Amino acid sequence: MAAVDSFYLLYREIARSCSCYMEALALVGAWYTARKSITVICDFYSLVRLHFIPRLVSRADLIKQYGRWAVVSGATDGIGRAYAEELASRGLNIILISRSQDKLQTVAKDIADTYKVETEVIVADFSSGREIYDPIREALKDKDIGILVNNVGVFYPYPQYFTQVSEDKLWDIINVNIAAASLMVHMVLPGMVERKKGAVVTISSGSCCKPTPQLAAYSASKAYLDHFSRALQYEYASQGIFVQSLIPFYVATNVTAPGSFLHKCPWLVPSPKVYAHHAVSTLGISKRTTGYWSHSIQFLFAQYMPEWLWVWGANVLNRSLRKEALSCKA
Ligand SMILES: NC(=O)c1ccc[n+]([C@@H]2O[C@H](COP(=O)([O-])OP(=O)(O)OC[C@H]3O[C@@H](n4cnc5c(N)ncnc54)[C@H](OP(=O)(O)O)[C@@H]3O)[C@@H](O)[C@H]2O)c1
DSSP states (O other), rough: HHHHHHHHHHHHHHHHHHHHHHHHHHHHHHHHHHHHHHHHHHHHHHHHHHHHHHHHSSOHHHHHHHOOOEEESSSSSHHHHHHHHHHHTTTOOEEEESOOHHHHHHHHHHHHHHHOOOOEEEOGGGGOOOGGGGHHHHHHHTOOOEEEOOOOOOOSSSSSGGGGHHHHHHHHHHIIIIIHHHHHHHHHHHHHHHTTTTEEEEEEOGGGSSOOOOOOOHHHHHHHHHHHHHHHHHHGGGGTTEEEEEEEOOOSSSSSTTTTGGGOOTTTTOOHHHHHHHHHHHTOSEEEOOHHHHHHHHHHHHHHHHHHHHHHHHHHHHHHHHHHHHHHHO
């Protein structure tokens, strides 16, 4: 009994002498919680403001804002094709760049017939490196390019550890994902600066949020694009140019093999058409966005989660995507 009494006495004495520290700690805790809560509320408010409000008001006049012509790289399939169609539906003339003449002609004709706009095609394989840029420059020289969409990109056949990725694929990632966007911007931006208007959209990827194992080179190339776009925006915004880093998570294209479990949740993995429709509505509004509401929720989670959790999740997802791809092949 005496021991309990003396412990209680001791506890009261310690509590009394530490009470000012406890209050200070409680204040720090309350301040930290309030700050975090305000950040989360602001992030959700921006999500609603960006993805829902622009869809309620009338669509921006992209021709007046940026110019009559848009160039889209990797425009015959997936996100690139859908983005080109969405821009055409807003009245812009489109220049499509890809490797296959036949696919280009078919898509260009489809777009011209459906949206009553002009279309032109440039055949170029961005994996070939430096030699392709002079012909592209020549083809674009008389055009006032209002919007450049750096969409072309290559992915691994399926998520792989770095040493299993072929040397050819690594060069493709460097030439197609990194060099193409840099050189296309270098070619088109001076004209935009001269006209004091224009937009550059560069398609990065959600895998650039944090280091992504089993996609090391791909996710690093997309991080390059994200940083590149953000730095360009700081350099050229004052000259009337809008530079957007677009960071999609999964979209149901050839990259995410048809039949994959990813194609079974459309609100998480939208079709390219739905994705492009949403993404274009963020043009001129957000300098850095995923372009789609459910991707923005994923992006917020990715930002708040610790790196170890991201890495764990990426490993689990990429392992199952590899297994699925290999079992389809077998
Ligand atoms: N799909 C996703 O889940 C996802 C997620 C995040 C980011 N992204 C990014 O979004 C962009 C588009 O992806 P996607 O899924 O729409 O791809 P996709 O469906 O595979 O389409 C790729 C397009 O690029 C063209 N292309 C491929 N290699 C080329 C090369 N070497 N030179 C010129 N054109 C080439 C293809 O046309 P040809 O074959 O006729 O040349 C096709 O038009 C990429 O940058 C990708 O990294 C995609």
